[in-house]
Amino acid sequence: DTEVTQTPKHLVMGMTNKKSLKCEQHMGHRAMYWYKQKAKKPPELMFVYSYEKLSINESVPSRFSPECPNSSLLNLHLHALQPEDSALYLCASSQESLAGGYTDTQYFGPGTRLTVL
């Protein structure tokens, strides 16, 4: 099973709303990722969790707040977003590479299409 699930599939929110995106994987992967993807562009890394600890924050604005409650779950809490934050948000997970400690093949979820009004 190489499945990563994401909910919701679509989300429309106002600039004053608080919402959360959820991601789940049961592959035993210890690294989990959030990406943002704008139309016709490659995904851009936002956050990396390794062994449930935040490993990388790519200078993401504080209105995005990640959380890793356990090794299978990853959340992205959203608050006071701007219209330019509208995008496809992708979750991914990976094992450590054979070299140890670093990422190998990443498996992506279907994404959440976020629209900020």
Place this chain on the structure above:
Amino acid sequence: TQLLEQSPQFLSIQEGENLTVYCNSSSVFSSLQWYRQEPGEGPVLLVTVVTGGEVKKLKRLTFQFGDARKDSSLHITAAQPGDTGLYLCAGPVSGTYKYIFGTGTRLKVLA
């Protein structure tokens, strides 16, 4: 800084034609992955190549990893409309949990 350049950026071909997409870097990668992505969906993994010179086949798709592990190619034989999509190469940044993506190739196969 590790970068992945893909070419061509766009490709529009007739059903039944063959095509090759290239993914090039000046850096060595421990592995490279190829994904296909449809609009509004997440990237779907097609293949991982690990060994320099490796060739992998997935039905009508043939993937090759360069001998020096700096480049890769994807060849599609007898393209079909179902092959339409965005093709992305990607690979791990050495010594980190980061993963970089190529610039993408948007393929359209016309019936």
